[in-house]
Amino acid sequence: MRSYTSLIRHEGNQELFFFTELSVIGLKAGMPIHVHVEGLRGTGKTTILRAASSFLPQSVRIKDCRFNCDPVKPHCPQHILLSKEQLDAVETEQVKIPFLEISHAAKIGTVVGTLDLKQLTNKKEPEAALLPGTLPQAHRGIVLVDEINRLADTAPELTDIMLDAMGTKPGRVQIEENGLPTVSLPLQISVWATSNPDEDPGSLADIRRQLSDRFDFTVQMGRPKEVRTLLAILSPELELAAIQKTVVEADILLGQHLAEMAEQVGRIKIPSGILESLAEVYIKHHFESLRSLEALKTGAVLAAARRNRQQVTWDDVLSVAPAALRHRISPDELTVILQELQREKRVTENPAWAAGSSALPEKASQSTRKSGQSKRSLSWWSRFMAWWNSLLGSRRDNRQQGTASTKDTDIQSKSARRKLGPSTKRSNPLDMPLVTPPAVARPLLELDISDAITVGEVDNDHKK
Numbered sequence: 296m297r298s299y300t301s302l303i304r305h306e307g308n309q310e311l312f313f314f315t316e317l318s319v320i321g322l323k324a325g326m327p328i329h330v331h332v333e334g335l336r337g338t339g340k341t342t343i344l345r346a347a348s349s350f351l352p353q354s355v356r357i358k359d360c361r362f363n364c365d366p367v368k369p370h371c372p373q374h375i376l377l378s379k380e381q382l383d384a385v386e387t388e389q390v391k392i393p394f395l396e397i398s399h400a401a402k403i404g405t406v407v408g409t410l411d412l413k414q415l416t417n418k419k420e421p422e423a424a425l426l427p428g429t430l431p432q433a434h435r436g437i438v439l440v441d442e443i444n445r446l447a448d449t450a451p452e453l454t455d456i457m458l459d460a461m462g463t464k465p466g467r468v469q470i471e472e473n474g475l476p477t478v479s480l481p482l483q484i485s486v487w488a489t490s491n492p493d494e495d496p497g498s499l500a501d502i503r504r505q506l507s508d509r510f511d512f513t514v515q516m517g518r519p520k521e522v523r524t525l526l527a528i529l530s531p532e533l534e535l536a537a538i539q540k541t542v543v544e545a546d547i548l549l550g551q552h553l554a555e556m557a558e559q560v561g562r563i564k565i566p567s568g569i570l571e572s573l574a575e576v577y578i579k580h581h582f583e584s585l586r587s588l589e590a591l592k593t594g595a596v597l598a599a600a601r602r603n604r605q606q607v608t609w610d611d612v613l614s615v616a617p618a619a620l621r622h623r624i625s626p627d628e629l630t631v632i633l634q635e636l637q638r639e640k641r642v643t644e645n646p647a648w649a650a651g652s653s654a655l656p657e658k659a660s661q662s663t664r665k666s667g668q669s670k671r672s673l674s675w676w677s678r679f680m681a682w683w684n685s686l687l688g689s690r691r692d693n694r695q696q697g698t699a700s701t702k703d704t705d706i707q708s709k710s711a712r713r714k715l716g717p718s719t720k721r722s723n724p725l726d727m728p729l730v731t732p733p734a735v736a737r738p739l740l741e742l743d744i745s746d747a748i749t750v751g752e753v754d755n756d757h758k759k
């Protein structure tokens with residue numbers, strides 16, 4: 296298997312690398328997240344996820360426990376009833392975080408658990424015992440489901456089991472066998488899944504929306520777009536490096552690094568302004584599921600940990616927002632929400648922005664990876680918007696005999712409005728997404744306002 300750190304990162308797969316690492320931090324910090332990767336065949340989704348098994352950090356468990364019991368908080372039928380003294384005396388071991396796979400053709404018995412025939416036919420000590428399946432064995436670890444859309448299509452019973460396992464945190468798994476009491480176990484797992492929505496049987500959201508919503512994040516996988524990326528992927532040196540010791544060491548180092556970041560997670564603070572804005576977005580856009588909000592919050596905390604930050608910033612929120620929302624709302628709505636979040640970020644970072652500017656047309660997917668660039672262009676944009684507002688303001692002044700100023704133009708984001716006091720109820724075209732007119736460019740002053748501003752779909756490809 297290819298080592299994780301030897302895989303080439305490019306614009307099409309970097310989101311998956313990011314969420315794979317967030318997921319491992321989350322698991323170590325006791326905040327597991329479920330990640331679904333959608334993309335065409337041959338884009339390397341499963342390769343990246345499987346390669347992650349090479350950097351998984353260690354965890355401590357009760358020695359030889361097949362349910363991967365935490366010595367501090369045992370949960371399996373064998374260890375849950377141990378007294379504190381017995382637990383103190385129990386032997387422990389360091390093992391890699393479990394990484395197990397469920398195929399779309401798996402059987403319920405192998406996923407959930409079954410009667411342990413070996414134990415039952417033991418001549419010295421025959422006993423009816425349970426053999427845990429993939430899910431209970433993966434407790435405190437990762438379960439990979441390749442082609443989850445096919446599983447959802449052909450195995451509704453297994454899908455129900457996955458719904459239970461992912462429904463709450465921790466989830467649950469129930470093992471039932473004739474002649475044995477039913478065992479229900481808590482399940483702390485991260486589910487990683489892949490699917491190709493363009494192939495039969497279609498997208499997971501269409502087959503089983505409920506299961507699609509159980510995923511905190513949906514990552515979109517793309518192909519490499521640059522020749523040099525492809526050359527790097529095809530490079531024979533890389534093939535060699537992949538099996539070299541240094542690369543394996545790099546994987547181990549990454550695992551240790553992520554485990555250290557996980558220890559910081561409990562100390563990371565989220566500014567109340569960010570939480571408030573996210574709650575407002577939730578209400579304003581009528582999100583169907585509260586999971587979206589929880590995913591945004593958890594993802595932002597993990598992203599802050601990944602960047603060694605003590606406090607969540609808008610950059611952290613924006614880096615997880617597309618994946619937290621894209622499987623829950625329409626692409627148009629996603630664009631609008633990302634623009635609103637960008638606006639909140641700018642208001643927070645530069646309060647002067649709130650006083651003199653407004654909605655910023657921004658290619659949604661550019662998000663914050665280019666925040667430095669955004670800051671650089673901000674002063675230019677601020678000047679432009681100040682001029683634009685003064686233009687609108689003076690028109691309004693004429694209409695309202697000089698009572699209006701730029702401060703009550705109702706064009707600021709909500710948090711800005713809070714800061715600036717009550718605003719008027721007029722709707723303002725500047726609250727709408729701006730798009731470049733498709734016609735040949737003309738000086739702004741020559742344009743009618745309806746030529747410059749349209750309401751409706753934002754064509755990202757036309758904006759730079």
Ligand SMILES: [Zn+2]
Nearest residue numbers: 360364371374
């Ligand atoms: Zn145990």
